[in-house]
Amino acid sequence: MRSKILPVLLVAVVLLAAGCGASSQVAARSQDDRIDIAYTGWPEDAAIVGVTGALLEDLGYEVRVHRVGQSEAIDGVASGRYDVFGDVWVPVHEELLDRAGEGRENPLDGRLDELDLLNSWVVGVTRSSLAVPSYVGINRVDEIEGSGVKRALVLAPGASALGPLPEEALSRWGLEVEEYGSAAAMLEEVGRLYSRREPFVFLAWAPHWMNREYEITYLEDPGYALGSLTLPAEIRIITRRGMEEQQPLAHALIDTIVLTQSQVEDVQLAIREAGGPEEGARRWLAANRDLRSTWLRNAGARAVGS
Structure with a gap:
C-alpha cells in the first residue's frame, strides 16, 4: 500500500x-x-x-x-x-x-x-542545414558554387546533436572544410568572419542563440544532398x-x-x-x-x- x-x-x-x-x-x-x-x-x-x-x-x-x-x-x-x-x-x-x-x-x-x-x-521541431550570412545572397545549396563561398565551417562528429554531414557534397561544391571540436569554437570563427562580411558557409541549427546574433539564411536542399542533416526532429x-x-x-x-x-x-x-x-x-x-x-x-x- x-x-x-x-x-x-x-x-x-x-x-x-x-x-x-x-x-x-x-x-x-x-x-x-x-x-x-x-x-x-x-x-x-x-x-x-x-x-x-x-x-x-x-x-x-x-x-x-x-x-x-x-x-x-x-x-x-x-x-x-x-x-x-x-x-x-x-x-x-x-x-x-x-x-x-x-x-x-x-x-x-x-x-x-x-x-x-x-x-x-x-515546442515544435528543430531546424538544421548549412547556412550563410544573409549578405551572401544565396538560398539553396546548389547555388554555393559561383557564389564566392570557399570556406565551410562544420563540427566534428559527436560535437553536436545533428545528423552526419556528407563530405562528398562539400567536396562537390569546391569548399575548403574546417572542422571544429565544439559549437563555441566554430561560432567564434563565424563571428569573426561575419564581422568582416566575408563569404562562408557553416553548420547552423535552431533552437540556438546564433539565430538571434546573426542574420543568416538556412540553405534549402531540394536534391537531398545533405542527407539526414536537414531532418526535423x-x-x-x-x-x-x-x-x-x-x-x-x-x-x-x-x-x-x-x-x-x-x-x-x-x-x-x-x-x-x-x-x-x-x-x-x-x-x-x-x-x-x-x-x-x-x-x-x-x-x-x-x-x-x-
Whole structure:
C-alpha cells in the first residue's frame, strides 16, 4: 500500500519551492534525493540541464552533472548509471535508442526496454542545414558554387546533436572544410568572419542563440544532398527505467518542463552572459518566476496523483 505520508510531503515541498526565491532550497525529502544527469555540453543540453538542475536543487535534490559523450549518455541512462539525459533528437538518434532499448521495434512509443522516452521539452521541431550570412545572397545549396563561398565551417562528429554531414557534397561544391571540436569554437570563427562580411558557409541549427546574433539564411536542399542533416526532429528527454516510481516528484518535474524555441535561446543567452549553465539558468528563472512556479506546482500535482 502506498504511504499516505509521501503525498503530504510532496505537496509541502512543492509549495515551499514554488514560493521561495531562485537561490533558496527546501529540505530534502524522505526519498532518494540524488539525481545524476548526463550532459554533453551541447548548447540546447546546457539550457535544459541548467533549468532542470536549478529546479531540482530548489526541491532539495542533490544534483550531479556528468559530462559525457552522446552515446555514453544514452547507454548510461539505459544501464541506470544516470537518471536523465535531455538532448535526444528523434528520429535523428533513433539508432542509438534502438541499441539502448534492445528488442523494441519502435522507440517512439515512449517505453524502451531499459529507459523511458518522455515528450519533447521544446515546442515544435528543430531546424538544421548549412547556412550563410544573409549578405551572401544565396538560398539553396546548389547555388554555393559561383557564389564566392570557399570556406565551410562544420563540427566534428559527436560535437553536436545533428545528423552526419556528407563530405562528398562539400567536396562537390569546391569548399575548403574546417572542422571544429565544439559549437563555441566554430561560432567564434563565424563571428569573426561575419564581422568582416566575408563569404562562408557553416553548420547552423535552431533552437540556438546564433539565430538571434546573426542574420543568416538556412540553405534549402531540394536534391537531398545533405542527407539526414536537414531532418526535423523533436528534442526529447530519456529517464532510467524505474525513476518515475522511485523519484516521482523529480520525474514529474522533468516531464513538466516545456520551453518555446525562443525561450530556449533566451536561456542560452543567459548562460552565455553568465559563463555557465547553472548561474545562467538561475538568472533566467529569476526573471520568469510565474513560469517557474507553474512548473513546480504542476509537477507536484502529477507526483501526488501518480
